[in-house]
Amino acid sequence: GQNIDQPTEMTATEGAIVQINCTYQTSGFNGLFWYQQHAGEAPTFLSYNVLDGLEEKGRFSSFLSRSKGYSYLLLKELQMKDSASYLCAVLDSNYQLIWGAGTKLIIKP
Amino acid sequence: ETGVTQTPRHLVMGMTNKKSLKCEQHLGHNAMYWYKQSAKKPLELMFVYSLEERVENNSVPSRFSPECPNSSHLFLHLHTLQPEDSALYLCASARGSGDYNEQFFGPGTRLTVL
Numbered sequence: 001g002q003n004i005d006q007p008t009e010m011t012a013t014e015g016a017i018v019q020i021n022c023t024y025q026t027s028g029f030n031g032l033f034w035y036q037q038h039a040g041e042a043p044t045f046l047s048y049n050v051l052d053g054l055e056e057k058g059r060f061s062s063f064l065s066r067s068k069g070y071s072y073l074l075l076k077e078l079q080m081k082d083s084a085s086y087l088c089a090v091l092d093s094n095y096q097l098i099w100g101a102g103t104k105l106i107i108k109p
Numbered sequence: 110e111t112g113v114t115q116t117p118r119h120l121v122m123g124m125t126n127k128k129s130l131k132c133e134q135h136l137g138h139n140a141m142y143w144y145k146q147s148a149k150k151p152l153e154l155m156f157v158y159s160l161e162e163r164v165e166n167n168s169v170p171s172r173f174s175p176e177c178p179n180s181s182h183l184f185l186h187l188h189t190l191q192p193e194d195s196a197l198y199l200c201a202s203a204r205g206s207g208d209y210n211e212q213f214f215g216p217g218t219r220l221t222v223l
Binding site: 030033045050095097098099102 | 111113149150151152154165199209210211212213214215216217
């Protein structure tokens, strides 16, 4: 079967750095997405990785290792508004998105 | 604002009611999706439409019936639902249903079945 694993919840301090991990086992791989979802709102696109390595976009970076079936989302200089759920999703061989259950990130002052 | 709107935002219905959820996208996309989001569970893909043709139906119970009259509008018709169908129903759109396809989501309809 296909599976995406990510921690259920994480807590971090304002101004700090946090890394949210995602591991996957899927039938084929055509890229990995990270989405952010604030409570009661729509998920919004953060990043897309299809090649190994680190993609940096402002305070957010996303890393991919296809050989390890592993990705992480790195958030720097955390702000209170970063409190949200972070969803990892893999595009499989049929170009269907397989979703993780999401990681709820709590930022404390 | 993602360019995808959903109505209503909240819906409470009894098990014998019939209701419809509406989604509209203003992005010129060709693919539209219905997802179910339950607490602490992965997003469950329900239906995919590409160029108004249904291309995916993930063993969804027949009490959920989708309709896509054109590439901008998507409906989910509900009848004789069960309490376990209570969830957030998200609509999304994308340029196409294959290849790299960043999906743009609507804010969802919070459905409660009594």
